[in-house]
Structures are given as structure tokens and as C-alpha cells.
Amino acid sequence: MTEIGFRCLGVRPDAYGVFPTLLFRLAITAPDDGAVHAIALRCQIRVEPQRRTYGAAESExxxxxxxxxxxxxxxxxxxxxxxxxxxVPRFTGATEIDLPVPCGYDLEVAAGKYFASLDDGEVPLLLLFSGTVFARAGEGFTVRQVPWDREARQGLPISTWREMxxxxxxxGGWLRLSTDTLRALQRYKSERALPTWDEAMEALLKEARR
Known part of the structure; x- marks a missing residue:
């Protein structure tokens, strides 16, 4: 069987996910029309920030x-x-599947910081594939690894990320703070009778500017 091939056809938010999830639409081919019983597929996704330009506000x-x-x-x-x-379930020749990618909004994670810093355009992504292919061979099966060089590039529109x-x-967004910092912020908010956390943070920022 000719080696398995992969293409990414697009990405969209999962409209029914219980937590933020992106769905990457993958086209998978076995070019000699061989019957593939299943693929235990793994995918590593990387951001390639060097593949786009940035405005002044983004750079800051x-x-x-x-x-x-x-x-x-x-x-x-x-x-x-x-x-x-x-x-990936059984197919012959070619198939398409959705690859679910759970996402967070943690601004302490490098990718989260990167996404939150962009105003528009696309995030350049590289998808690296690996895994095990189970295929028909006469009356039995063959087992082989997905070749190490299988990859695909895909742009993730910032508008898609924000929609999700x-x-x-x-x-809004989320910042993870230590318990001691939270207690100190709570005292600051209480001492000044500030009704919301937003107002407490705005007051701190004004004091820092002065």
C-alpha cells in the first residue's frame, strides 16, 4: 500500500462542545485505493510565529x-x-474526519499569550502526524507506522479563535494568581469599597501610572 497522506481542509469551532474546542477537517488518502481498517492517529500542532508579520500594537x-x-x-x-x-475508522482510497482539539484560555501558556496578542489575520500552524495504520492484506492485516515526515500546514483565522x-x-478572560496575591487583591478591593474586580484592577493600574 502506498504511504498514507494527510491534508488539512480547514478549521472551525465546535458548536456543541462542552468546553472550547476547534475541529480541524482532515483529508486522509491511501493513493493506491487500498483498504485501511483503522488508523490510531496522533497529531502534534505547533504555532509557527515566524511565518507572519505583526503590527505595532501586536509587537508590543x-x-x-x-x-x-x-x-x-x-x-x-x-x-x-x-x-x-x-x-480513524475503516475507509478505502480516501476519507475525511474531524480532529477535535481542546483549547484553553490560560494566558500563562505561551500559545494562549500569542493568540491573545493578535488583532487579525491568521495563526500559522504546522500539524505533525504519527500513529499506526492497520490495513487489509489478503486474508489478514498489516500493521505499519505513519511515516515520520507526514505533515500539513493550516492557517487559523484569529476571527475563528475569538468566535470560539x-x-x-x-x-472576558482569565488570569491564574497565587492564593496570597488573591487575598492581597481582595483586601485592596475591600479597603477601597470597590464593587468589582475590574474596578480594583483599574485603580491599581492608575496608581502604577502615577
């Missing part, structure tokens, strides 16, 4: 990840986004 926010813009030739490197697995995140965190 990305300094937290990559440092000063003058050093980006040295510091801008691929970021890990996800490692996922899926079972806004379904679960409309108009």
Missing part, C-alpha cells in the same frame, strides 16, 4: 513572549499548541 504585546523587537530574529521560535489523538473563546468567556 508579544514582547512578553519574544522580548524586544530588535531580537526577534533570535527569539521567535515555534510554540507548542496541542497534542491530540483520534481513531467568546462562546465560553464572553467579554
Amino acid at each position: 504585546l508579544l514582547a512578553d513572549l519574544f522580548g524586544d523587537r530588535s531580537r526577534w530574529d533570535e527569539t521567535v521560535r515555534p510554540l507548542q499548541f496541542a497534542n491530540v489523538s483520534v481513531m 473563546i467568546d462562546r465560553y468567556f464572553p467579554g
Whole structure:
């Protein structure tokens, strides 16, 4: 059987997921029309930030990840986004499947910081495939590994990312803080009789600017 091939046809939010999930539509081919019984497929997804340009506002926010813009030739490197697995059911010749990729909104994770810093355009992604292919061979089966060089590139529109995140965190985001920091913020908020956490953070920012 000719080696398995992969293409990514697009990406969309999962409209019915219980948590933020992107669905990557994959086209899988066995070019000699061989019958594939199943594939235990693994996919590593990386962000390739060096493959796009950035505006001034984006560059300012990305300094937290990559440092000063003058050093980006040295510091801008691929970021890990996800490692996922899926079972591909039996097919002959070619098939299409959805690859679900659970997503978070943790701004302490490098990929989360990167997505949150972009205004528009696309996130350049690289999908690296591996796994095990189970195929028919006469009256039995063959078992072989997905070749190490199987990969596909796909752009993730920032509008798609925001559409997904806004379904679960409309108009807001999350920061993870230590218990001691939270208690200190709670005392600050209480001492000034500030009704919301947003107002407490705005007051702190004003004091820092002064």
C-alpha cells in the first residue's frame, strides 16, 4: 500500500462542545485505493510565529513572549499548541474526519499569550502526524507506522479563535494568581469599597501610572 497522506481542509469551532474546542477537517488518502481498517492517529500542532508579520500594537504585546523587537530574529521560535489523538475508522482510497482539539484560555501558556496578542489575520500552524495504520492484506492485516515526515500546514483565522473563546468567556478572560496575591487583591478591593474586580484592577493600574 502506498504511504498514507494527510491534508488539512480547514478549521472551525465546535458548536456543541462542552468546553472550547476547534475541529480541524482532515483529508486522509491511501493513493493506491487500498483498504485501511483503522488508523490510531496522533497529531502534534505547533504555532509557527515566524511565518507572519505583526503590527505595532501586536509587537508590543508579544514582547512578553519574544522580548524586544530588535531580537526577534533570535527569539521567535515555534510554540507548542496541542497534542491530540483520534481513531480513524475503516475507509478505502480516501476519507475525511474531524480532529477535535481542546483549547484553553490560560494566558500563562505561551500559545494562549500569542493568540491573545493578535488583532487579525491568521495563526500559522504546522500539524505533525504519527500513529499506526492497520490495513487489509489478503486474508489478514498489516500493521505499519505513519511515516515520520507526514505533515500539513493550516492557517487559523484569529476571527475563528475569538468566535470560539467568546462562546465560553464572553467579554472576558482569565488570569491564574497565587492564593496570597488573591487575598492581597481582595483586601485592596475591600479597603477601597470597590464593587468589582475590574474596578480594583483599574485603580491599581492608575496608581502604577502615577
